[in-house]
Amino acid sequence: MKKILDFLLANRDEPYRLFSLPLIPNVDPAFIIGVRSPVIKKKAKEFSQDPQSRKFMRELPHHYLEEYSIHRQLIEHLNNYDEMIRELDRLLPYIDNWANCDGFSNKTISKNKSSFLIKIKEWAISSHTYTRRFAISMLMRYYLDEDFKEEYLWLVASCDRENDYYLQMMVAWYFATAFAKHYKTAVDVFKKIHLSRFTHNKAIQKACESYRVSDSQKNELRTLKIK
Numbered sequence: 001m002k003k004i005l006d007f008l009l010a011n012r013d014e015p016y017r018l019f020s021l022p023l024i025p026n027v028d029p030a031f032i033i034g035v036r037s038p039v040i041k042k043k044a045k046e047f048s049q050d051p052q053s054r055k056f057m058r059e060l061p062h063h064y065l066e067e068y069s070i071h072r073q074l075i076e077h078l079n080n081y082d083e084m085i086r087e088l089d090r091l092l093p094y095i096d097n098w099a100n101c102d103g104f105s106n107k108t109i110s111k112n113k114s115s116f117l118i119k120i121k122e123w124a125i126s127s128h129t130y131t132r133r134f135a136i137s138m139l140m141r142y143y144l145d146e147d148f149k150e151e152y153l154w155l156v157a158s159c160d161r162e163n164d165y166y167l168q169m170m171v172a173w174y175f176a177t178a179f180a181k182h183y184k185t186a187v188d189v190f191k192k193i194h195l196s197r198f199t200h201n202k203a204i205q206k207a208c209e210s211y212r213v214s215d216s217q218k219n220e221l222r223t224l225k226i227k
Helices: 002-010 014-023 037-047 052-058 065-076 081-094 113-124 129-142 150-158 165-181 183-192 197-208 215-223
Strands: none
Touching (some): 037 052, 052 081, 065 081, 081 129, 113 150, 150 183, 165 183, 165 197
């Protein structure tokens, strides 16, 4: 949509663009305009009240990373759970980087956790890296506190894929967070599962870097490292 693209181009910040490039190395630099996150967030909130926002969400694929950023945040502002799910299903196949994959939230999820969990399990078996990564990120955000179950550890482990860096990093991040919140259950499962060597050791590394994991727990985790 020209209206959105004109806004993004008018808010181009070249120093920020240059700063961002090495953080998202798998995205062609030609597809990154360089618009700061607070600017995008504010625009998405304003645009979510515009009837044309629905038209914009139907215009897939987009060209620039920031167009996808606004699109994703428009979905975050949706007040209808079923519509939110439909729009996620339309958008996820086009996501090709961690920046537009991670950190999603929507206020309707807390009231629909059972049905959302069904969608997470569906996304978790996708062949698309970032759909799987999104599934894990949602398990970590919404089901790693009072709604946590041991079976989710096994589900995340099943998402691990050799030589798929951005998926492996998310699996490792999930386990490191699980160690911090549910250590005994998480470490017991961790001893039984068969993650790729990279993911396994990265989970231990990230946990050992966390202040939320005790020294004794870190010492135990270090003994589990695969050489």
